[in-house]
Structures are given as C-alpha cells and as structure tokens.
Amino acid sequence: xxxxxxxxxxxxxxxxxxxxxxxxxxxxxxxxxxxxxxxxxxxxxxxxxxxxxxxxxxxxxxxxxxxxxxxxxxxxxxxxxxxxxxxxxxxxxxxxxxxxxxxxxxxxxxxxxxxxxxxxxxxxxxxxxxxxxxxxxxxxxxxxxxxxxxxxxxxxxxxxxxxxxxxxxxxxxxxxxxxxxxxxxxxxxxxxxxxxxxxxxxxxxxxxxxxxxxxxxxxxxxxxxxxxxxxxxxxxxxxxxxxxxxxxxxxxxxxxxxxxxxxxxxxxxxxxxxxxxxxxxxxxxxxxxxxxxxxxxxxxxxxxxxxxxxxxxxxxxxxxxxxxxxxxxxxxxxxxxxxxxxxxxxxxxxxxxxxxxxxxxxxxxxxxxxxxxxxxxxxxxxxxxxxxxxxxxxxxxxxxxxxxxxxx
Numbered sequence: 001x002x003x004x005x006x007x008x009x010x011x012x013x014x015x016x017x018x019x020x021x022x023x024x025x026x027x028x029x030x031x032x033x034x035x036x037x038x039x040x041x042x043x044x045x046x047x048x049x050x051x052x053x054x055x056x057x058x059x060x061x062x063x064x065x066x067x068x069x070x071x072x073x074x075x076x077x078x079x080x081x082x083x084x085x086x087x088x089x090x091x092x093x094x095x096x097x098x099x100x101x102x103x104x105x106x107x108x109x110x111x112x113x114x115x116x117x118x119x120x121x122x123x124x125x126x127x128x129x130x131x132x133x134x135x136x137x138x139x140x141x142x143x144x145x146x147x148x149x150x151x152x153x154x155x156x157x158x159x160x161x162x163x164x165x166x167x168x169x170x171x172x173x174x175x176x177x178x179x180x181x182x183x184x185x186x187x188x189x190x191x192x193x194x195x196x197x198x199x200x201x202x203x204x205x206x207x208x209x210x211x212x213x214x215x216x217x218x219x220x221x222x223x224x225x226x227x228x229x230x231x232x233x234x235x236x237x238x239x240x241x242x243x244x245x246x247x248x249x250x251x252x253x254x255x256x257x258x259x260x261x262x263x264x265x266x267x268x269x270x271x272x273x274x275x276x277x278x279x280x281x282x283x284x285x286x287x288x289x290x291x292x293x294x295x296x297x298x299x300x301x302x303x304x305x306x307x308x309x310x311x312x313x314x315x316x317x318x319x320x321x322x323x324x325x326x327x328x329x330x331x332x333x334x335x336x337x338x339x340x341x342x343x344x345x346x347x348x349x350x351x352x353x354x355x356x357x358x359x360x361x362x363x364x365x366x367x368x369x370x371x372x373x374x375x376x377x378x379x380x381x382x383x384x385x386x387x388x389x390x391x392x393x394x395x396x397x398x399x400x401x402x403x404x405x406x407x408x
Contacts, residue, residue: 026087026088027085027086027087027088028085028086028088029083029084029085029086030047030083030084030086031081031082031083031084032078032079032080032081032082032083032084033080034080035078035079035080036077036078036079036082037077038077038078039074039075039076039077039078040060040065040067040072040073040074040075040076040077040078040084041053041056041057041060041074041075043078043084044056044059044065044084044086048086048088051088056074057074059086059087059089060072060073060074061229063234064086064087064089065084065085065086065087066084066085067082067083067084067085068082068083069083069085073244096125096135096136096139096159096169097130097131097136097139098136098139098140098143099131099132099136099137099139099140100137100140101121101132101134101136101137101140102118102137103115103137103138103141104116104117104118104365105141106182106363106364106365107361107363110187110188111186111187111188111190111191111192111355111356112172112184112185112186112187112188112191112192112195112355113138113184113185113187114182114183114184114185114350114363115134115138115182115183115184115185116180116181116182116365116366116368117134117175117179117180117181117182117183117347118180118368119177119178119179119180119342119368119369119370119371120177120178120342121133121134121137121177122134122177123135123171123174123175123183124168124171124174134183134185135159135168135169135170135171135185138159138170138185139159142158142159158187159185159186159187160185160186160187160188160189160191160192161189162186162189162192162193162196170185170186170187170192171185171186172184172185172186172192172195172196172199173196173199173271175347176274176343176345178342178343178345179343179345179346179347180345180346180347180365180367180368180371181208181346181347181348181365181367181368182347182348182349182350182363182364182365183347183350184350184352184363190355190356191355191356194355194356195352195355198352198353199271202269202270202271203353204350204351204352204353205267205349205350205351205352205362205393206267206268206271206347206349206350206351207265207266207267207268207347207348207349207350207351207393207394208265208266208267208268208276208345208346208347208348209255209263209264209265209266209345209346209348209367209394209399209400210263210264210266210276210280210287210288210343210344210345210346211261211262211263211264211287211288211340211344211371211374211375211378212261212262212264212280212285212286212287212288212295212344213260213261213285213286213287213288213295213296213306213307213308213309213311213312214260214261214262214284214285214309214312215254215257215260215261215262215383215385216252216254216262216264216283216285217254218254218257218385218386218387218388219386219388220251220252220253220254220388221251221252221283222249222250222251223248223249223250223251223252223279223280223282223283224247224248224249225239225248225279225282226239226240226241226245226246226247226248227239227240227245227246227248227272227273227274227275227278227279228240228242228244228245228246229244230317230319232319233292233319233320233321233322234322235292235322235325236274236292236293236319237272237273237274237275237277237278238278238317238319239278239282239317240317246270246272247270248270248272248275248278248279249268249269249270250266250267250268250269250270250275250276250279250280251266251267251269252264252265252266252267252279252280253265253266253267253388253391253392254386254387254388255387255388255392255394255396256378256379256382256387256396257382257383257384257385257386257387258378258379258381258382258383259303259306259381259383260306260307261288261298261306261378262285263375263378263396263400264280264285265348265388265392265393265394266280267393274293276345277290277292277293277343277345278293278317280293281293281294281295281311281317281318282314282315282316282317283314283315284311284312284313284314284315285312286309286310286311286312286318287343287344287345288340288343288344288374289340289341289342289343289344290311290342290343290344290345291320291325291328291329291341292319292320292325293311293318293319293320294309294310294311294312294318294319294320295309295310295311295343296309296310297328297329297331297332297335297338297340297341298338298339298340298341298374299332299335299337299338299339300337300339300377301337303339303377303378303381329341339370339373339374339377340370340371340374344371344374345371346365346367346368346371346399347365348364348365348367348394348399349362349363349364349365349393349394349399350362350363351363364394364395364398364399365399366398366399366400366401367399367400372400372401372403373403375400376402376403
C-alpha cells in the first residue's frame with residue numbers, strides 16, 4: 001500500500017465543501033496495492049495514528065472520507081486498486097481563552113454548572129472558531145468568580161478535563177448555535193461521567209419549546225420516525241426508512257394557539273441531530289425561522305398575514321439547499337420588521353438526578369431574545385382552539401414571562 005504525495009492532489013478532486021469540524025485539515029490519499037480485507041474504519045484507524053475508531057466513524061459521517069470519489073460507509077470493505085481520500089481534521093487548540101461573555105447561570109455546585117445559553121453562541125471551540133464560545137465564557141466565569149457551596153466552603157472553579165483533548169472540557173451535551181436554553185457542563189470528572197451516563201441511558205428529562213407554523217392537532221402526538229443524513233444536502237437530516245437511519249421519538253403537546261402559529265412543548269425520547277426540527281417539518285409544522293427545513297422568517301408582516309411555509313406538506317421530507325437558505329437569510333437581514341430568522345427553539349427544561357446527592361433536580365430556563373419577543377407579539381392574536389393542559393412539563397409563566405417581567 002502506498003500513499004500518494006498529497007501536494008499532487010488537485011484541490012477540487014476530493015472535497016467540494018467542508019463542514020466546520022474539518023476546516024483547516026490536511027488532505028491525504030491512500031491507494032491500495034492489494035486487498036486489505038478490512039472495513040474502511042478499521043483500515044483508517046491503522047493508518048491515521050491518534051484517531052480512535054469512533055473518531056474515524058464520525059469523520060466518515062461528516063463526509064470527510066471518500067472511496068473512489070464516492071461517499072462510503074464505515075463498514076465498506078476495501079480491495080486492491082481502491083483510492084481512499086481523507087480530510088484529516090486539524091488538532092484542536094488545547095487552551096481556552098477566557099472571555100467576558102454574559103452567562104445566565106441557573107445552578108452551580110462543586111461538580112457541575114447549569115447555564116441558560118443565549119442565541120448565536122456555539123458551545124465549544126471548533127476549527128477556525130476558537131473564541132466567542134460558551135466554554136470561553138465559562139472559563140472567564142471560573143477565573144473571576146469563586147463558587148461557594150451550601151456549607152460555606154469554596155468549591156471547584158474549573159471545567160472537567162473530560163474531553164479536554166478535543167478542546168471540549170466539561171462538555172456533556174450540546175445545543176445548536178441558535179438553540180437557546182438549559183445546558184449542563186461538568187466541573188469534576190466523576191459528576192461529569194455520571195451525568196453523561198444519564199444522557200446515554202435516556203433517564204433524564206429533556207423538554208423544549210418551539211414556535212411552529214400552522215396549528216397542529218391540539219391533542220398532541222408521538223412522532224416515531226427514523227432519522228439519518230439527508231441524501232442530498234450536507235447540512236440537513238431527513239426521515240429515512242433504511243439501514244442507515246436511527247430510531248427517533250418525539251412527543252409534542254400544543255400549549256398555545258395563535259393565528260397561523262402555535263407554541264408547542266416537545267419531549268425528547270431520543271437525541272438525534274435536528275430531531276425536533278425534522279419531526280415537526282414531517283408533520284407539516286416546521287419551526288418558525290427554520291429556513292433549512294422549510295420554516296419561514298417571521299416579521300410583523302407575517303404576523304398579520306401568516307404565510308404557508310415551504311415545509312408544510314405532511315409526510316414529505318423537505319430541505320432547502322444551502323444556496324437558497326443563504327439567499328432567504330440575507331433577505332431577512334434587510335428588513336427592519338424582522339422578528340425571527342433562526343429556528344424558534346428553546347431547551348426550556350432539563351431534569352436529571354444529582355450525581356452525588358442522588359436527588360432529582362429540574363432546571364427551567366426563561367426564553368431568550370428574539371424568541372421571547374416573538375411569543376409576546378403572538379400572544380396578542382391568540383385564537384380559540386384547544387390546547388393541552390394536563391400532562392405537561394413546562395410552567396409557561398416561568399419559562400415565557402412577558403418582557404416586562406423578564407430579568408436576568
């Protein structure tokens with residue numbers, strides 16, 4: 001087996017466009033001179049020292065690997081003559097630069113911290129984005145504030161080292177850049193692992209609020225549809241009934257009904273990428289501002305005359321191309337009356353068991369801008385349709401207070 005000189009590989013011969021995780025990576029190519037008798041992921045694990053098999057599989061999922069210029073599966077068997085192109089991700093920065101980013105801290109003790117994340121904030125540094133993240137803000141918080149425990153003693157003021165080798169110290173779970181709400185970060189290794197195990201075992205409670213187009217069935221429903229990568233668009237996921245999809249279950253309950261819109265509570269039973277966004281689009285009620293999945297930007301004009309969202313066809317998987325999405329996004333930025341041009345999604349509640357005290361805890365996060373103003377405007381045009389009042393989890397008075405009552 002030989003490795004071709006990477007300098008001779010044309011730039012456009014391997015990867016047309018890269019996700020953020022691979023930006024700045026190194027392009028390499030391997031040509032097999034004999035049958036490897038190995039799965040692709042195992043073969044690359046042997047070739048790319050320092051990357052685990054899990055990391056290799058993630059690299060394949062990010063479309064950072066091609067075999068004979070086609071996207072493969074981790075289980076693809078290699079044979080003589082195969083050409084394997086790889087975008088090797090760069091080594092992440094190991095140090096966090098503390099930055100004075102405002103933090104809405106809901107709870108903190110010696111083992112973990114719970115934050116109500118604002119919009120337009122990514123959780124951890126990535127390639128090419130080393131600053132302006134939640135972890136940069138927490139690093140500054142720990143550097144400039146002392147944690148005082150219930151017994152009056154000083155507590156730990158640092159991030160757990162779990163994940164530090166990938167520049168993600170303390171990260172237990174993530175929220176998308178524009179998804180707001182409850183996120184928990186580890187400060188010590190044992191609590192970190194014990195809380196992460198609850199996420200893995202799905203024993204914790206994750207409940208979101210979203211503003212959607214249209215007026216869903218007020219009785220609510222269980223959406224049980226498998227999800228996988230969209231077959232056409234790199235940025236999107238889709239409902240797929242094939243071997244690569246994963247079971248995905250969302251329970252939704254309609255909490256408030258408006259003219260052309262609704263406020264919906266959603267309980268996650270699984271945690272797939274873009275799960276809520278894909279599931280709600282599939283039942284014909286995409287999230288307001290969710291341009292990728294056929295939601296529309298909403299301003300004062302759309303409140304008066306609600307549009308029929310592009311993703312409103314029931315049982316049809318819809319996604320916009322990146323080019324079309326950018327055009328719609330840019331057009332929304334030119335408008336003075338725009339209220340919401342990113343997905344109206346908020347992680348409103350998280351329930352977990354304290355890893356040390358073994359007590360059940362529930363954290364509720366108030367909605368951030370711009371979603372809280374959107375809800376405020378919509379409440380001026382409520383309509384008389386049934387809503388779910390029993391079996392709900394979120395206290396709307398606490399999670400969605402009117403703007404005058406909203407304080408940090």
